[in-house]
Amino acid sequence: MDLYCYAGTHAFFNLADDPELFAAAREARGIVFAGEEIVSRPYHKFFNAGEHAEYPVHVPEEHIIRDGVVLEKLDGSMIAGVQVGNSIFWGTKMWADEFHHEISQFDDGKYEEFAKQANRDGYTPIFEWVSPKRKIVIPYEKENLILTGMRHKETGAYLPYEDMVSYAGDIPVVQQCSKDDLMEALNGTDREDMEGYVVRHPDGEMLKVKLDWYVAVHEYASSRKAILKAIHDDKIDDVISILNRYEATRSLVAEVEALTKDFGKFVQSKVDEIVGMVEDRKHMSRKEFALDIQGYDKYWKPVLFQVRTEQENGGNLVLLADKLVRERAGKILG
Incomplete structure:
Protein backbone atom coordinates (compact mmCIF):
# COMPACT_ATOMS: atom_id res chain seq x y z
CA MET A 1 0.00 0.00 0.00
CA ASP A 2 1.10 3.57 -0.68
CA LEU A 3 0.52 6.40 1.81
CA TYR A 4 0.53 10.04 0.73
CA CYS A 5 0.80 12.79 3.34
CA TYR A 6 2.10 16.35 3.02
CA ALA A 7 5.37 17.21 4.78
CA GLY A 8 4.69 20.92 5.19
CA THR A 9 1.74 23.26 4.72
CA HIS A 10 3.82 25.62 2.55
CA ALA A 11 3.08 23.32 -0.41
CA PHE A 12 -0.59 24.32 -0.44
CA PHE A 13 0.15 28.01 -0.76
CA ASN A 14 2.63 27.45 -3.60
CA LEU A 15 -0.12 25.66 -5.56
CA ALA A 16 -2.93 28.11 -4.86
CA ASP A 17 -2.90 29.51 -8.41
CA ASP A 18 -3.58 26.08 -9.94
CA PRO A 19 -7.04 24.98 -8.69
CA GLU A 20 -6.81 21.39 -9.95
CA LEU A 21 -3.33 20.77 -8.58
CA PHE A 22 -4.28 22.58 -5.37
CA ALA A 23 -7.29 20.29 -4.89
CA ALA A 24 -5.17 17.20 -5.59
CA ALA A 25 -2.49 18.29 -3.11
CA ARG A 26 -5.11 18.76 -0.41
CA GLU A 27 -5.96 15.06 -0.68
CA ALA A 28 -2.42 14.13 0.44
CA ARG A 29 -3.37 14.04 4.11
CA GLY A 30 -3.13 10.33 4.80
CA ILE A 31 -4.81 8.97 1.65
CA VAL A 32 -3.82 5.33 1.05
CA PHE A 33 -3.79 3.34 -2.21
CA ALA A 34 -3.48 -0.39 -2.83
CA GLY A 35 -2.52 -0.36 -6.49
CA GLU A 36 -5.15 1.88 -8.09
CA GLU A 37 -7.72 1.29 -5.34
CA ILE A 38 -8.24 3.90 -2.63
CA VAL A 39 -8.38 2.02 0.68
CA SER A 40 -8.43 5.04 2.99
CA ARG A 41 -9.55 8.60 2.32
CA ASP A 212 -8.08 32.84 20.76
CA TRP A 213 -7.12 31.31 24.11
CA TYR A 214 -6.32 27.96 22.50
CA VAL A 215 -4.13 29.49 19.80
CA ALA A 216 -2.18 31.48 22.40
CA VAL A 217 -1.76 28.57 24.78
CA HIS A 218 -1.10 25.80 22.24
CA GLU A 219 2.17 27.31 21.06
CA TYR A 220 3.64 27.16 24.54
CA ALA A 221 1.90 24.01 25.78
CA SER A 222 3.21 21.97 22.84
CA SER A 223 6.64 23.45 22.25
CA ARG A 224 9.49 23.87 24.72
CA LYS A 225 11.41 25.57 21.92
CA ALA A 226 8.74 28.30 21.76
CA ILE A 227 9.13 28.89 25.49
CA LEU A 228 12.92 29.08 25.21
CA LYS A 229 12.62 31.52 22.31
CA ALA A 230 10.32 33.72 24.40
CA ILE A 231 12.92 33.60 27.19
CA HIS A 232 15.65 34.58 24.73
CA ASP A 233 13.52 37.40 23.30
CA ASP A 234 12.82 38.67 26.84
CA LYS A 235 9.08 38.07 26.41
CA ILE A 236 8.69 35.42 29.08
CA ASP A 237 6.61 37.68 31.33
CA ASP A 238 4.01 37.84 28.55
CA VAL A 239 4.05 34.04 28.23
CA ILE A 240 3.57 33.51 31.96
CA SER A 241 0.71 36.01 31.91
CA ILE A 242 -1.01 34.02 29.13
CA LEU A 243 -0.49 30.68 30.88
CA ASN A 244 -1.72 32.04 34.22
CA ARG A 245 -4.89 33.30 32.55
CA TYR A 246 -6.24 29.82 31.80
CA GLU A 247 -6.85 26.96 34.20
CA ALA A 248 -5.75 24.34 31.67
CA THR A 249 -2.21 25.78 31.49
CA ARG A 250 -1.48 27.18 34.95
CA SER A 251 0.40 24.00 35.76
CA LEU A 252 2.95 24.95 33.07
CA VAL A 253 4.02 28.14 34.83
CA ALA A 254 6.41 26.35 37.20
CA GLU A 255 8.06 24.59 34.24
CA VAL A 256 8.41 27.89 32.37
CA GLU A 257 9.98 29.54 35.40
CA ALA A 258 12.39 26.61 35.76
CA LEU A 259 13.34 26.85 32.07
CA THR A 260 13.94 30.58 32.50
CA LYS A 261 16.37 29.87 35.34
CA ASP A 262 18.05 27.09 33.35
CA PHE A 263 18.52 29.38 30.34
CA GLY A 264 20.03 32.06 32.57
CA LYS A 265 22.40 29.49 34.10
CA PHE A 266 23.39 28.25 30.63
CA VAL A 267 24.19 31.77 29.41
CA GLN A 268 26.17 32.59 32.55
CA SER A 269 28.10 29.31 32.36
CA LYS A 270 28.95 29.80 28.68
CA VAL A 271 29.99 33.42 29.25
CA ASP A 272 32.24 32.42 32.17
CA GLU A 273 33.76 29.64 30.06
CA ILE A 274 34.49 31.87 27.06
CA VAL A 275 35.81 34.83 29.04
CA GLY A 276 37.96 32.47 31.14
CA MET A 277 39.45 30.84 28.04
CA VAL A 278 40.30 34.22 26.52
CA GLU A 279 41.78 35.57 29.75
CA ASP A 280 43.89 32.44 30.25
CA ARG A 281 45.39 32.90 26.76
CA LYS A 282 45.93 36.67 26.73
CA HIS A 283 49.70 36.12 26.58
CA MET A 284 49.37 34.25 23.25
CA SER A 285 49.67 35.69 19.77
CA ARG A 286 46.56 35.47 17.57
CA LYS A 287 48.12 32.56 15.67
CA GLU A 288 48.93 30.72 18.90
CA PHE A 289 45.43 31.44 20.18
CA ALA A 290 43.84 30.03 17.02
CA LEU A 291 45.93 26.87 17.18
CA ASP A 292 45.23 26.36 20.87
CA ILE A 293 41.41 26.46 20.51
CA GLN A 294 41.22 24.23 17.42
CA GLY A 295 39.35 21.52 19.33
CA TYR A 296 36.71 23.88 20.75
CA ASP A 297 33.05 23.58 19.69
CA LYS A 298 32.83 25.01 16.14
CA TYR A 299 29.49 26.69 16.81
CA TRP A 300 30.87 28.76 19.68
CA LYS A 301 34.41 29.28 18.35
CA PRO A 302 33.53 32.57 16.54
CA VAL A 303 32.51 34.03 19.91
CA LEU A 304 35.97 33.23 21.28
CA PHE A 305 37.62 35.16 18.44
CA GLN A 306 35.31 38.15 18.85
CA VAL A 307 35.90 38.29 22.59
CA ARG A 308 39.65 37.97 21.98
CA THR A 309 39.46 41.01 19.67
CA GLU A 310 37.51 42.90 22.33
CA GLN A 311 40.28 42.06 24.80
CA GLU A 312 42.90 43.47 22.45
CA ASN A 313 40.85 46.66 22.14
CA GLY A 314 40.51 47.01 25.90
CA GLY A 315 36.74 46.45 25.91
CA ASN A 316 34.33 44.77 28.35
CA LEU A 317 34.71 41.03 27.73
CA VAL A 318 31.80 39.92 29.91
CA LEU A 319 29.35 42.36 28.33
CA LEU A 320 30.28 41.33 24.78
CA ALA A 321 30.34 37.61 25.59
CA ASP A 322 26.88 37.81 27.17
CA LYS A 323 25.50 39.57 24.08
CA LEU A 324 27.09 37.10 21.64
CA VAL A 325 26.09 33.99 23.60
CA ARG A 326 22.47 35.14 23.70
CA GLU A 327 22.51 35.91 19.96
CA ARG A 328 23.88 32.48 19.04
CA ALA A 329 21.49 30.74 21.43
CA GLY A 330 18.70 32.60 19.65
CA LYS A 331 19.81 31.20 16.28
CA ILE A 332 19.56 27.67 17.68
CA LEU A 333 16.02 28.42 18.87
CA GLY A 334 14.99 29.72 15.45
Whole structure:
Protein backbone atom coordinates (compact mmCIF):
# COMPACT_ATOMS: atom_id res chain seq x y z
CA MET A 1 0.00 0.00 0.00
CA ASP A 2 1.10 3.57 -0.68
CA LEU A 3 0.52 6.40 1.81
CA TYR A 4 0.53 10.04 0.73
CA CYS A 5 0.80 12.79 3.34
CA TYR A 6 2.10 16.35 3.02
CA ALA A 7 5.37 17.21 4.78
CA GLY A 8 4.69 20.92 5.19
CA THR A 9 1.74 23.26 4.72
CA HIS A 10 3.82 25.62 2.55
CA ALA A 11 3.08 23.32 -0.41
CA PHE A 12 -0.59 24.32 -0.44
CA PHE A 13 0.15 28.01 -0.76
CA ASN A 14 2.63 27.45 -3.60
CA LEU A 15 -0.12 25.66 -5.56
CA ALA A 16 -2.93 28.11 -4.86
CA ASP A 17 -2.90 29.51 -8.41
CA ASP A 18 -3.58 26.08 -9.94
CA PRO A 19 -7.04 24.98 -8.69
CA GLU A 20 -6.81 21.39 -9.95
CA LEU A 21 -3.33 20.77 -8.58
CA PHE A 22 -4.28 22.58 -5.37
CA ALA A 23 -7.29 20.29 -4.89
CA ALA A 24 -5.17 17.20 -5.59
CA ALA A 25 -2.49 18.29 -3.11
CA ARG A 26 -5.11 18.76 -0.41
CA GLU A 27 -5.96 15.06 -0.68
CA ALA A 28 -2.42 14.13 0.44
CA ARG A 29 -3.37 14.04 4.11
CA GLY A 30 -3.13 10.33 4.80
CA ILE A 31 -4.81 8.97 1.65
CA VAL A 32 -3.82 5.33 1.05
CA PHE A 33 -3.79 3.34 -2.21
CA ALA A 34 -3.48 -0.39 -2.83
CA GLY A 35 -2.52 -0.36 -6.49
CA GLU A 36 -5.15 1.88 -8.09
CA GLU A 37 -7.72 1.29 -5.34
CA ILE A 38 -8.24 3.90 -2.63
CA VAL A 39 -8.38 2.02 0.68
CA SER A 40 -8.43 5.04 2.99
CA ARG A 41 -9.55 8.60 2.32
CA PRO A 42 -9.59 10.72 5.48
CA TYR A 43 -10.17 14.49 5.54
CA HIS A 44 -8.74 16.67 2.82
CA LYS A 45 -6.55 19.51 4.04
CA PHE A 46 -8.65 22.45 5.17
CA PHE A 47 -7.67 25.73 6.72
CA ASN A 48 -8.17 28.07 9.65
CA ALA A 49 -10.14 31.28 9.22
CA GLY A 50 -7.63 33.84 7.96
CA GLU A 51 -5.04 31.23 6.95
CA HIS A 52 -5.77 31.05 3.23
CA ALA A 53 -7.22 33.19 0.45
CA GLU A 54 -10.40 31.08 0.41
CA TYR A 55 -11.24 32.53 3.81
CA PRO A 56 -9.24 35.74 4.42
CA VAL A 57 -9.02 37.33 7.86
CA HIS A 58 -11.81 39.81 7.25
CA VAL A 59 -14.20 37.46 5.45
CA PRO A 60 -17.86 38.28 6.20
CA GLU A 61 -19.15 36.09 9.02
CA GLU A 62 -22.22 35.05 7.04
CA HIS A 63 -19.91 33.60 4.35
CA ILE A 64 -18.07 31.52 6.95
CA ILE A 65 -21.33 30.06 8.25
CA ARG A 66 -23.34 30.04 5.01
CA ASP A 67 -25.44 26.88 5.03
CA GLY A 68 -22.88 24.85 6.97
CA VAL A 69 -23.19 22.80 10.12
CA VAL A 70 -21.09 23.92 13.09
CA LEU A 71 -19.24 21.14 14.95
CA GLU A 72 -16.97 21.11 17.98
CA LYS A 73 -13.26 20.92 17.11
CA LEU A 74 -11.78 18.24 19.32
CA ASP A 75 -8.24 18.49 20.70
CA GLY A 76 -6.94 15.04 19.84
CA SER A 77 -5.53 12.98 16.98
CA MET A 78 -7.32 12.23 13.71
CA ILE A 79 -7.75 8.48 13.23
CA ALA A 80 -9.06 6.62 10.17
CA GLY A 81 -10.46 3.09 10.39
CA VAL A 82 -8.75 1.34 7.47
CA GLN A 83 -9.65 -2.15 6.25
CA VAL A 84 -6.47 -4.24 5.96
CA GLY A 85 -7.34 -7.81 5.05
CA ASN A 86 -9.91 -9.00 7.58
CA SER A 87 -8.86 -6.49 10.23
CA ILE A 88 -9.10 -2.76 10.89
CA PHE A 89 -5.97 -0.65 11.24
CA TRP A 90 -6.45 2.52 13.26
CA GLY A 91 -4.24 4.93 11.38
CA THR A 92 -3.18 8.53 11.89
CA LYS A 93 -2.34 10.48 8.75
CA MET A 94 1.21 9.09 9.11
CA TRP A 95 0.07 5.60 10.29
CA ALA A 96 1.73 5.74 13.72
CA ASP A 97 1.63 2.22 15.20
CA GLU A 98 1.33 3.31 18.82
CA PHE A 99 -2.12 4.80 18.20
CA HIS A 100 -3.31 1.55 16.62
CA HIS A 101 -2.24 -0.40 19.70
CA GLU A 102 -3.86 2.07 22.11
CA ILE A 103 -7.18 2.05 20.28
CA SER A 104 -7.17 -1.73 19.84
CA GLN A 105 -6.85 -2.06 23.62
CA PHE A 106 -9.60 0.53 24.16
CA ASP A 107 -12.07 -1.05 21.72
CA ASP A 108 -14.35 -3.80 23.00
CA GLY A 109 -15.11 -4.80 19.42
CA LYS A 110 -17.91 -2.41 18.50
CA TYR A 111 -15.61 0.11 16.81
CA GLU A 112 -13.97 -2.55 14.67
CA GLU A 113 -17.35 -3.90 13.56
CA PHE A 114 -18.55 -0.38 12.82
CA ALA A 115 -15.43 0.41 10.78
CA LYS A 116 -15.73 -2.83 8.82
CA GLN A 117 -19.33 -2.03 7.92
CA ALA A 118 -18.41 1.51 6.90
CA ASN A 119 -15.64 0.19 4.65
CA ARG A 120 -18.02 -2.34 3.10
CA ASP A 121 -20.35 0.55 2.32
CA GLY A 122 -17.50 2.40 0.62
CA TYR A 123 -16.68 4.88 3.39
CA THR A 124 -13.62 5.71 5.44
CA PRO A 125 -14.79 6.36 9.02
CA ILE A 126 -12.84 9.26 10.56
CA PHE A 127 -12.47 9.66 14.31
CA GLU A 128 -10.74 11.83 16.89
CA TRP A 129 -8.80 9.95 19.57
CA VAL A 130 -8.68 11.85 22.88
CA SER A 131 -6.84 10.55 25.91
CA PRO A 132 -5.31 11.84 29.16
CA LYS A 133 -2.07 10.22 27.97
CA ARG A 134 -2.20 12.24 24.74
CA LYS A 135 -2.98 15.66 26.21
CA ILE A 136 -2.31 18.57 23.87
CA VAL A 137 -4.08 21.44 25.68
CA ILE A 138 -7.57 20.28 26.69
CA PRO A 139 -7.33 17.91 29.71
CA TYR A 140 -9.69 15.06 28.73
CA GLU A 141 -10.50 12.88 31.74
CA LYS A 142 -10.83 9.58 29.88
CA GLU A 143 -10.01 7.89 26.58
CA ASN A 144 -12.58 8.18 23.83
CA LEU A 145 -12.82 7.56 20.10
CA ILE A 146 -15.29 10.01 18.62
CA LEU A 147 -16.67 9.80 15.09
CA THR A 148 -16.21 13.13 13.32
CA GLY A 149 -16.75 12.24 9.67
CA MET A 150 -17.41 9.58 7.03
CA ARG A 151 -15.96 10.05 3.58
CA HIS A 152 -16.68 8.05 0.46
CA LYS A 153 -13.44 6.52 -0.75
CA GLU A 154 -14.17 6.88 -4.46
CA THR A 155 -16.07 10.17 -4.74
CA GLY A 156 -14.60 11.98 -1.74
CA ALA A 157 -18.11 13.06 -0.69
CA TYR A 158 -18.78 13.42 3.02
CA LEU A 159 -21.84 11.85 4.60
CA PRO A 160 -24.07 14.70 5.87
CA TYR A 161 -23.93 15.17 9.63
CA GLU A 162 -27.53 14.09 10.29
CA ASP A 163 -27.05 10.92 8.22
CA MET A 164 -23.77 10.19 10.00
CA VAL A 165 -25.48 10.44 13.40
CA SER A 166 -28.12 7.94 12.26
CA TYR A 167 -25.49 5.61 10.77
CA ALA A 168 -23.33 5.69 13.92
CA GLY A 169 -25.77 3.97 16.25
CA ASP A 170 -24.08 3.75 19.66
CA ILE A 171 -20.72 5.08 18.40
CA PRO A 172 -20.00 8.53 19.95
CA VAL A 173 -20.34 11.37 17.43
CA VAL A 174 -18.81 14.85 17.53
CA GLN A 175 -21.14 17.41 19.06
CA GLN A 176 -23.03 19.87 16.89
CA CYS A 177 -22.83 23.47 18.12
CA SER A 178 -25.03 26.46 17.49
CA LYS A 179 -24.23 29.18 15.00
CA ASP A 180 -24.57 31.65 17.86
CA ASP A 181 -21.64 29.91 19.58
CA LEU A 182 -19.57 30.32 16.43
CA MET A 183 -20.54 33.97 16.03
CA GLU A 184 -19.42 34.64 19.60
CA ALA A 185 -16.08 32.99 18.87
CA LEU A 186 -15.63 35.09 15.72
CA ASN A 187 -16.34 38.17 17.81
CA GLY A 188 -13.62 37.25 20.29
CA THR A 189 -15.61 35.56 23.06
CA ASP A 190 -13.49 32.83 24.64
CA ARG A 191 -14.35 29.68 26.56
CA GLU A 192 -11.61 27.56 28.05
CA ASP A 193 -13.07 24.07 27.72
CA MET A 194 -12.70 23.59 23.96
CA GLU A 195 -10.34 24.18 21.05
CA GLY A 196 -12.79 25.76 18.64
CA TYR A 197 -15.21 24.91 15.84
CA VAL A 198 -15.30 23.28 12.41
CA VAL A 199 -17.78 24.60 9.87
CA ARG A 200 -18.75 21.91 7.37
CA HIS A 201 -20.64 22.90 4.21
CA PRO A 202 -22.84 20.60 2.09
CA ASP A 203 -20.28 20.66 -0.75
CA GLY A 204 -17.69 19.18 1.62
CA GLU A 205 -15.70 22.36 2.10
CA MET A 206 -14.66 23.00 5.70
CA LEU A 207 -13.19 25.75 7.81
CA LYS A 208 -11.55 25.73 11.24
CA VAL A 209 -12.22 28.50 13.75
CA LYS A 210 -9.89 28.18 16.74
CA LEU A 211 -10.57 30.09 19.93
CA ASP A 212 -8.08 32.84 20.76
CA TRP A 213 -7.12 31.31 24.11
CA TYR A 214 -6.32 27.96 22.50
CA VAL A 215 -4.13 29.49 19.80
CA ALA A 216 -2.18 31.48 22.40
CA VAL A 217 -1.76 28.57 24.78
CA HIS A 218 -1.10 25.80 22.24
CA GLU A 219 2.17 27.31 21.06
CA TYR A 220 3.64 27.16 24.54
CA ALA A 221 1.90 24.01 25.78
CA SER A 222 3.21 21.97 22.84
CA SER A 223 6.64 23.45 22.25
CA ARG A 224 9.49 23.87 24.72
CA LYS A 225 11.41 25.57 21.92
CA ALA A 226 8.74 28.30 21.76
CA ILE A 227 9.13 28.89 25.49
CA LEU A 228 12.92 29.08 25.21
CA LYS A 229 12.62 31.52 22.31
CA ALA A 230 10.32 33.72 24.40
CA ILE A 231 12.92 33.60 27.19
CA HIS A 232 15.65 34.58 24.73
CA ASP A 233 13.52 37.40 23.30
CA ASP A 234 12.82 38.67 26.84
CA LYS A 235 9.08 38.07 26.41
CA ILE A 236 8.69 35.42 29.08
CA ASP A 237 6.61 37.68 31.33
CA ASP A 238 4.01 37.84 28.55
CA VAL A 239 4.05 34.04 28.23
CA ILE A 240 3.57 33.51 31.96
CA SER A 241 0.71 36.01 31.91
CA ILE A 242 -1.01 34.02 29.13
CA LEU A 243 -0.49 30.68 30.88
CA ASN A 244 -1.72 32.04 34.22
CA ARG A 245 -4.89 33.30 32.55
CA TYR A 246 -6.24 29.82 31.80
CA GLU A 247 -6.85 26.96 34.20
CA ALA A 248 -5.75 24.34 31.67
CA THR A 249 -2.21 25.78 31.49
CA ARG A 250 -1.48 27.18 34.95
CA SER A 251 0.40 24.00 35.76
CA LEU A 252 2.95 24.95 33.07
CA VAL A 253 4.02 28.14 34.83
CA ALA A 254 6.41 26.35 37.20
CA GLU A 255 8.06 24.59 34.24
CA VAL A 256 8.41 27.89 32.37
CA GLU A 257 9.98 29.54 35.40
CA ALA A 258 12.39 26.61 35.76
CA LEU A 259 13.34 26.85 32.07
CA THR A 260 13.94 30.58 32.50
CA LYS A 261 16.37 29.87 35.34
CA ASP A 262 18.05 27.09 33.35
CA PHE A 263 18.52 29.38 30.34
CA GLY A 264 20.03 32.06 32.57
CA LYS A 265 22.40 29.49 34.10
CA PHE A 266 23.39 28.25 30.63
CA VAL A 267 24.19 31.77 29.41
CA GLN A 268 26.17 32.59 32.55
CA SER A 269 28.10 29.31 32.36
CA LYS A 270 28.95 29.80 28.68
CA VAL A 271 29.99 33.42 29.25
CA ASP A 272 32.24 32.42 32.17
CA GLU A 273 33.76 29.64 30.06
CA ILE A 274 34.49 31.87 27.06
CA VAL A 275 35.81 34.83 29.04
CA GLY A 276 37.96 32.47 31.14
CA MET A 277 39.45 30.84 28.04
CA VAL A 278 40.30 34.22 26.52
CA GLU A 279 41.78 35.57 29.75
CA ASP A 280 43.89 32.44 30.25
CA ARG A 281 45.39 32.90 26.76
CA LYS A 282 45.93 36.67 26.73
CA HIS A 283 49.70 36.12 26.58
CA MET A 284 49.37 34.25 23.25
CA SER A 285 49.67 35.69 19.77
CA ARG A 286 46.56 35.47 17.57
CA LYS A 287 48.12 32.56 15.67
CA GLU A 288 48.93 30.72 18.90
CA PHE A 289 45.43 31.44 20.18
CA ALA A 290 43.84 30.03 17.02
CA LEU A 291 45.93 26.87 17.18
CA ASP A 292 45.23 26.36 20.87
CA ILE A 293 41.41 26.46 20.51
CA GLN A 294 41.22 24.23 17.42
CA GLY A 295 39.35 21.52 19.33
CA TYR A 296 36.71 23.88 20.75
CA ASP A 297 33.05 23.58 19.69
CA LYS A 298 32.83 25.01 16.14
CA TYR A 299 29.49 26.69 16.81
CA TRP A 300 30.87 28.76 19.68
CA LYS A 301 34.41 29.28 18.35
CA PRO A 302 33.53 32.57 16.54
CA VAL A 303 32.51 34.03 19.91
CA LEU A 304 35.97 33.23 21.28
CA PHE A 305 37.62 35.16 18.44
CA GLN A 306 35.31 38.15 18.85
CA VAL A 307 35.90 38.29 22.59
CA ARG A 308 39.65 37.97 21.98
CA THR A 309 39.46 41.01 19.67
CA GLU A 310 37.51 42.90 22.33
CA GLN A 311 40.28 42.06 24.80
CA GLU A 312 42.90 43.47 22.45
CA ASN A 313 40.85 46.66 22.14
CA GLY A 314 40.51 47.01 25.90
CA GLY A 315 36.74 46.45 25.91
CA ASN A 316 34.33 44.77 28.35
CA LEU A 317 34.71 41.03 27.73
CA VAL A 318 31.80 39.92 29.91
CA LEU A 319 29.35 42.36 28.33
CA LEU A 320 30.28 41.33 24.78
CA ALA A 321 30.34 37.61 25.59
CA ASP A 322 26.88 37.81 27.17
CA LYS A 323 25.50 39.57 24.08
CA LEU A 324 27.09 37.10 21.64
CA VAL A 325 26.09 33.99 23.60
CA ARG A 326 22.47 35.14 23.70
CA GLU A 327 22.51 35.91 19.96
CA ARG A 328 23.88 32.48 19.04
CA ALA A 329 21.49 30.74 21.43
CA GLY A 330 18.70 32.60 19.65
CA LYS A 331 19.81 31.20 16.28
CA ILE A 332 19.56 27.67 17.68
CA LEU A 333 16.02 28.42 18.87
CA GLY A 334 14.99 29.72 15.45
